[in-house]
Amino acid sequence: MKIGIVVFPGSNCDYDAYQAFKLIEGVEVNYLWHGSDNLNSSDIIVLPGGFSYGDYLRSGSIARFSRIMKKVVDFANGGGYVIGICNGFQILLESGLLPGAMMKNSNLRFVCREVVLRVENNNTRFTSAASVGQLLRMPVAHGEGNYYADPGVISELELSGRVIFRYVNPDGVVTAQANPNGSINSIAGIINERGNVMGMMPHPERACELILGSADGLNIVKSLCETTT
Amino acid sequence: MEPTVDLKTAKDHGLSEEEYQQITEILGRTPTFTEIGIYSVMWSEHCSYKNSIAQLKTLPREGPALLAKAGDENAGAIDIGDGLAVVFKIESHNHPSAVEPYQGAATGVGGILRDIFTMGARPVAVLNSLRFGSLENPRVRYLFDGVIRGIGDYGNCFGVPDIGGEIYFEDAYTGNPLVNAMAVGIAKHSELVSAVSKGTGNVALIVGSSTGRDGIHGATFASEELSEKSEARRPSVQIGDPFTEKLLLEASLEIIRKKLLVGIQDMGAAGITCSSSEMSAKGKSGMRIDIDKVPVREEAMTPYEIMLSESQERMLVVCAPENIAEVKKIFEKWGLHAVEIGSVIDGGQLIVNSNGGKVADIPADSLVLGGGAPVYIRQQKRPDYLDKHQKFNLMSVPAAGDMNEALEKLLASPNIASKKWVYQQYDTSVRTSTAVGPGSSAGIIRIRKTDKALAVSTDCNGRYCYLDPRQGAKIAVAESALNVAVSGGRPVGVTNCLNFGNPHDPEIYYQFAESVAGMGEACAAFETPVTGGNVSFYNEDPERAVYPTPVIGMVGVIENTSHITTISFKEAGHHIYLIGQTKDELGGSEYLKTIHNKVTGKLPLINLENHKKTIDLILELIRSKIVLSAQDISDGGLAVALAECCFPNGIGAQLTLDVGIRPDSLLFGETQSRVIFTAAPAGAITIENIAAKYDLPVQKIGTTGGPDLKINELIDMPVAKLRRGYEGAIPAYMESVIKT
Numbered sequence: 001m002k003i004g005i006v007v008f009p010g011s012n013c014d015y016d017a018y019q020a021f022k023l024i025e026g027v028e029v030n031y032l033w034h035g036s037d038n039l040n041s042s043d044i045i046v047l048p049g050g051f052s053y054g055d056y057l058r059s060g061s062i063a064r065f066s067r068i069m070k071k072v073v074d075f076a077n078g079g080g081y082v083i084g085i086c087n088g089f090q091i092l093l094e095s096g097l098l099p100g101a102m103m104k105n106s107n108l109r110f111v112c113r114e115v116v117l118r119v120e121n122n123n124t125r126f127t128s129a130a131s132v133g134q135l136l137r138m139p140v141a142h143g144e145g146n147y148y149a150d151p152g153v154i155s156e157l158e159l160s161g162r163v164i165f166r167y168v169n170p171d172g173v174v175t176a177q178a179n180p181n182g183s184i185n186s187i188a189g190i191i192n193e194r195g196n197v198m199g200m201m202p203h204p205e206r207a208c209e210l211i212l213g214s215a216d217g218l219n220i221v222k223s224l225c226e227t228t229t
Numbered sequence: 230m231e232p233t234v235d236l237k238t239a240k241d242h243g244l245s246e247e248e249y250q251q252i253t254e255i256l257g258r259t260p261t262f263t264e265i266g267i268y269s270v271m272w273s274e275h276c277s278y279k280n281s282i283a284q285l286k287t288l289p290r291e292g293p294a295l296l297a298k299a300g301d302e303n304a305g306a307i308d309i310g311d312g313l314a315v316v317f318k319i320e321s322h323n324h325p326s327a328v329e330p331y332q333g334a335a336t337g338v339g340g341i342l343r344d345i346f347t348m349g350a351r352p353v354a355v356l357n358s359l360r361f362g363s364l365e366n367p368r369v370r371y372l373f374d375g376v377i378r379g380i381g382d383y384g385n386c387f388g389v390p391d392i393g394g395e396i397y398f399e400d401a402y403t404g405n406p407l408v409n410a411m412a413v414g415i416a417k418h419s420e421l422v423s424a425v426s427k428g429t430g431n432v433a434l435i436v437g438s439s440t441g442r443d444g445i446h447g448a449t450f451a452s453e454e455l456s457e458k459s460e461a462r463r464p465s466v467q468i469g470d471p472f473t474e475k476l477l478l479e480a481s482l483e484i485i486r487k488k489l490l491v492g493i494q495d496m497g498a499a500g501i502t503c504s505s506s507e508m509s510a511k512g513k514s515g516m517r518i519d520i521d522k523v524p525v526r527e528e529a530m531t532p533y534e535i536m537l538s539e540s541q542e543r544m545l546v547v548c549a550p551e552n553i554a555e556v557k558k559i560f561e562k563w564g565l566h567a568v569e570i571g572s573v574i575d576g577g578q579l580i581v582n583s584n585g586g587k588v589a590d591i592p593a594d595s596l597v598l599g600g601g602a603p604v605y606i607r608q609q610k611r612p613d614y615l616d617k618h619q620k621f622n623l624m625s626v627p628a629a630g631d632m633n634e635a636l637e638k639l640l641a642s643p644n645i646a647s648k649k650w651v652y653q654q655y656d657t658s659v660r661t662s663t664a665v666g667p668g669s670s671a672g673i674i675r676i677r678k679t680d681k682a683l684a685v686s687t688d689c690n691g692r693y694c695y696l697d698p699r700q701g702a703k704i705a706v707a708e709s710a711l712n713v714a715v716s717g718g719r720p721v722g723v724t725n726c727l728n729f730g731n732p733h734d735p736e737i738y739y740q741f742a743e744s745v746a747g748m749g750e751a752c753a754a755f756e757t758p759v760t761g762g763n764v765s766f767y768n769e770d771p772e773r774a775v776y777p778t779p780v781i782g783m784v785g786v787i788e789n790t791s792h793i794t795t796i797s798f799k800e801a802g803h804h805i806y807l808i809g810q811t812k813d814e815l816g817g818s819e820y821l822k823t824i825h826n827k828v829t830g831k832l833p834l835i836n837l838e839n840h841k842k843t844i845d846l847i848l849e850l851i852r853s854k855i856v857l858s859a860q861d862i863s864d865g866g867l868a869v870a871l872a873e874c875c876f877p878n879g880i881g882a883q884l885t886l887d888v889g890i891r892p893d894s895l896l897f898g899e900t901q902s903r904v905i906f907t908a909a910p911a912g913a914i915t916i917e918n919i920a921a922k923y924d925l926p927v928q929k930i931g932t933t934g935g936p937d938l939k940i941n942e943l944i945d946m947p948v949a950k951l952r953r954g955y956e957g958a959i960p961a962y963m964e965s966v967i968k969t
Contacts, residue, residue: 009564010472012388016661019677049659051386054472110381112656141385141656206658211675211790 001027001225004042006072006088008034008063013049013086013205020205020217021046024225034066044081044224045072047088049141049203059102059144060090069095081125082197083224086142089189089199097197098190099157100149105142106182112141114213115180115202117165117188118172124191126198127164129223135172136165136216138207140180145201147183147190157190165189165200231262231533231588238262242269243449248603255595263533263581263588267596270499270537271506274766275451277602280732281764284745292758294721296421300598303344303424303494304414305760307722309786311679312418316350319358319411319687319726319782321765324451325466326408328459330375334408335383335469336444339541341412342387343495346478347544349422349485350414353662354674355384356394357410358687358726358780362403364643364962369398372406374963379469380410381654386471387478390663391655392672394687398643401691404770405455409726409763411782413685415676422485424494426505426547426573427512431491433505433571434553436560437477437543439526440500443467444539447498454731454769473542473565480563481544487559489552496543502536502596504545505571506579509593510600515578516593518571532583547573609742610735618696621829623815628893629824632868632943637954639865639897640872642823646958647876669795670861671716673787682787684718690864691776696817697832698740702747702779704832707840707901708863709783710755714844715859715904717792717851718785723752725762725781730774732766740777741766748779754837755844757783792851796860797877801934803857804910805882808843809903810926811867813894819864820897833901839925840902846923847904853919855912860905866897868944870905875938875948876955883939884931892943907933 003021007014014031021029030040034052039045052063063069069091076082076097084092092098105111117136119127130136149157157163165188169178179186181201189200204217232238239249242265252260252268260268274280290299296314297306304318322337338355345352357380362369384391394411426433444467484490492512494504501523509516520532530538546567548556553569560567574580579596581589595601629635639645652667664682665673671686688709694701710720725748730737752759762782768775787793815821816830850856862870867886875881886895908916913929920927931940939945 009476010386012386012475012659016659019661050388051472051475054386054470056472109378110385110654110656112385112658113653139658141658143385203658206661209661211664211793212658212661 002042003027003029003044003046004032004040005029005046005048006032006034006068008052008066010052010054011048011050013203017046017048017205020208020221023208024221027225032068034068037067037071039071039075045075047084047091049086049088052087052091059087060094063091064094073097076197079196083126084199085203085205086201089201090144092197092199098192098199099153100147102144103146103148104144105146110143111180112139113180115140116168116170116178117202118168120163120166121161124164124195125223126220127223129226130219136219137214138202138204138217140202142201145181145183147187154184162191163187164191164198234260234262234265238265242266243273243453244269248272255592255601261588263536264591266533266537267502267589267591270446270449270502271596272602273449275498276503277598278764279603280605280607280766282598282604283606284742287745288749288759289753290758295758295760296418299759299761303347305722305724306348306421307760309681313676314416314418314421315683315784316345316348316414316416317412317724317782317784318344318761319409319724319780320763321726321728322408322410323405323728323765323768324455326376327405327455328462329466330372331379332466332468334376334379336467336541337408337410338380338383339469339471339474340497341410342389342474343497345412345414346481347424347493347495348416349420350416351482352389352412352414353660354392354413354672354685355389355410356392356672356685356687358394359396360402360407360691360778361398362400363398366403369403370962376406376408377651377654383469383471385656387475388659390657390659391652391667392657392663392674392685393667396648396651397691399691399776401773401776404772405768405775407728407768407775407778409780411687411724413683413784420485422490423492424508425492425512426508426516427514428491429514429573429575431547431549431573432553432569433516434546434556434567435523435543435570436546436567437565438470438473438540439524439566440535440538441526441540442530442534442538445534445537447539454767456771467539467541470542476563476565477542477544480560480565483559484556489556490546490548492547494545496545498539500538501545506593506596508545508547509579510597513577515574515576516571517574517580517582520581520583522568522570524566524568532581532588536581607732607738608735609739611739612736618829619831623830626825628891632892632896633946635824636868636944636946637951639819639823639869640951641954641958642819643958644819645865645869647956648959649956650959650963664790664793665795669716670712671718673716673793675790680789682790682793684713684716684785684787686712687780687782688712689778689780691778692828693817693832694744694778695776698743698777699747700832700835702744703751703835703837704901705779705781706748706751706755707835709781710757710844711861713783713785714847715794715861717794718787719848720755720757720783720785722784723757723759723781725759725779727764728768728775728778728780729766730769737774744777744779751837754841794851794856794859796874797858798874798880798882798907798933799857801880803907803933804929805884805931805933806906806908806916806927807903807930808846808925808927809900811890811895811898811903812900813890814898814900815894818897818899820866820893833899835901842923842925843902843904846920846925847906849919850906850916853915855908855915856906857909858907862903862905863899866899868896868940872938872951876952879948880933881935881937881948882931882933883935886930886941896940896943
């Protein structure tokens with residue numbers, strides 16, 4: 001299993017993703033440079049969090065034009081597995097690999113806190129190690145995580161089981177208070193139709209060791225590493 | 230053509246007549262305009278410490294584990310074993326934040342981060358020690374909001390977790406907030422680098438951002454009082470670009486790791502001027518700079534402007550000629566400039582050439598602290614107000630009628646209330662090493678590939694230092710050391726940020742000298758050398774000077790991550806212990822201020838020897854693995870400390886305290902050297918045995934559990950209700966910012 005983590009200028013969770021995947025025995029983890037067009041025959045591509053190119057425009061809007069993203073798009077269109085976390089999710093939206101857009105958080109402030117996610121669909125390459133309805137604790141850390149798509153897209157996502165994670169309270173119930181950013185339907189993560197590209201705002205890579213407060217993120221890391229295609 | 234220079238030019242630059250005389254003597258001629266600019270920034274308080282260095286030299290600055298001592302490098306460095314060093318420093322950005330809160334605070338964070346990575350260390354944490362006026366004041370809310378956003382946006386984008394600090398609200402800071410940023414980094418010993426320039430023929434490169442007109446005379450601005458005219462100083466405030474800083478970090482660490490350089494220094498205050506002169510003076514060499522080669526981002530910049538610009542995210546790198554190509558390649562990879570602007574020359578002159586001519590030719594050593602920069606010992610006068618406060622009779626203050634109500638009020642006072650509204654705007658978990666984030670006694674970062682962790686705390690009670698500068702400073706050191714200890718760490722070193730008013734005022738200078746003396750005594754007692762920091766004078770608005778505020782940044786080493794201890798009660802049925810004895814000490818307390826609207830009285834006593842024993846005792850208890858939570862007692866006293874232990878897990882407690890003193894002293898007095906901790910009932914014998922070795926009062930005072938906090942017959946309140954007030958206080962003020 002080879003994991004490729006893309007490093008854009010301004011990525012700052014590349015190292016965290018690297019460390020998280022390194023926890024899984026037998027997994028090879030490499031960094032992929034934004035200016036290269038070599039995916040290094042990775043099995044899975046990770047677009048990490050951070051502020052690619054500073055994100056002084058809309059988040060992810062410049063990263064999508066980077067050299068490596070052309071290859072990532074080809075890779076995804078060919079069925080390759082891609083996970084975008086936080087800024088990586090924003091880049092997937094900007095690249096058109098996932099539908100919808102991110103707006104500024106509803107309170108117009110950056111938010112970093114632990115959230116509870118409810119797994120809505122475990123029949124994916126990204127969540128197979130979790131069960132439906134399972135609650136996962138991990139941090140969010142973003143200024144633009146307020147997911148929006150037009151009603152047709154939302155209803156399609158909902159009906160086809162493509163909403164993978166939702167923000168809920170510790171009892172597993174969707175509430176306004178449990179939603180850190182105002183995302184429509186409390187959506188925290190979605191997948192594409194083909195099931196090979198997933199984006200999520202929360203940070204599973206920051207929740208893989210108990211000393212950090214939660215190891216629930218391992219569910220996602222393990223799903224990716226243990227499933228054989 | 231440059232303007233001609235005379236005494237008036239010098240005075241316009243903030244130099245005194247004597248200083249101007251001294252400059253003409255050093256040069257043996259009238260200085261050029263560029264030269265007068267250079268002297269004015271280098272001899273400003275901010276760069277030269279001219280009014281403070283004599284006092285600072287009295288601080289304990291030696292220790293067996295020190296790798297870089299105060300004043301030697303951009304930040305202090307302490308050996309923490311395993312071939313690693315912790316590199317840390319705190320610095321102020323008060324004046325810029327007073328006129329332009331967002332950029333002022335942002336660039337404060339940027340500057341302190343560069344101080345860390347210019348040493349070869351990767352920043353692993355930041356903390357912020359902040360002080361504002363009352364949140365009732367709309368301008369204060371504007372400043373507070375801007376500062377928080379500035380700190381957040383810079384650190385979040387750069388990718389460093391914020392792990393704590395402190396925030397106080399006192400009228401004394403209304404027009405002149407204090408914005409102190411601390412950064413902590415980790416480096417391998419073998420990769421620590423120096424801010425030195427030497428080796429004739431070596432080359433100086435400017436790397437990072439291009440140079441603009443922002444921040445010209447920022448250092449001079451920082452060295453005068455704030456007034457109505459300060460608004461015109463907004464152009465002196467630099468503009469931050471955290472994205473470029475992140476690239477600069479990666480590129481700098483790469484050239485350091487590959488050992489491609491002789492020395493490197495960041496360009497903070499006084500830009501190219503400060504970095505080139507300090508590096509040269511340290512290497513006892515000279516430097517010739519061709520100012521026309523500096524990449525600029527504005528048209529028609531003069532040599533004067535380029536030399537004094539404080540544009541952010543720049544470094545000066547000195548390397549051997551054979552390494553230039555490799556250095557340039559690395560910076561190019563990160564999309565940054567690396568341009569040769571000068572070379573190391575024999576002798577000690579700093580020569581600046583422009584357009585074929587010479588605009589400056591100065592002995593580098595004459596510019597710097599420890600060289601030719603002036604040193605002043607100012608007049609001191611003990612302020613009269615001190616006696617009035619010392620003599621204040623506490624018996625004239627009646628105890629609050631309803632202690633439940635008093636506790637609620639205290640928990641909702643902005644000084645004590647939860648700062649969650651603030652730190653939720655900071656990334657606290659990036660880099661996946663934050664074991665304990667903001668809101669506990671100390672922030673804790675684990676150190677990868679070792680069993681260790683770092684515990685870091687910043688502390689200072691400005692009200693205390695106002696009422697008694699010497700004792701207040703001692704207590705600041707004592708509190709920070711205890712915060713680190715109750716978290717499981719052994720305090721190893723201090724960085725300080727000394728925020729005071731105008732040093733030409735003898736009463737202010739007295740506060741300063743006394744604070745430094747108190748700090749020195751305490752640091753010596755705890756064996757925590759001062760590794761550096763920053764002095765910020767002239768913190769005054771037209772109404773008043775700030776409280777003397779010598780902020781302490783304490784770093785501790787946790788030997789094993791299993792010793793990490795937090796304040797929260799873990800479950801019901803645990804025993805609660807108190808180390809120390811509560812006395813009738815309400816002077817200077819938060820209680821006196823919040824409930825009785827009085828800032829007065831004698832401070833609680835601090836016995837440094839006893840305090841050190843308290844630190845050793847709690848550390849031994851923690852290491853013996855029987856301590857389940859620990860919390861020091863400070864602002865708001867025992868009742869507030871207990872409530873804070875209840876909040877995280879919503880676990881109440883029942884306590885029975887010895888009486889014999891005023892009930893308000895018992896609950897809210899701020900007697901020093903006290904710790905509350907919990908243990909399972911089975912730990913009782915071990916605790917007794919360990920405590921017996923220390924000759925300190927240790928007693929069981931209660932049990933955890935239930936939904937309420939109950940103390941004697943005095944307090945009986947639902948934890949949930951107390952917590953709502955505690956967490957709601959600051960949002961209640963700040964949500965009005967959004968509405969209006």
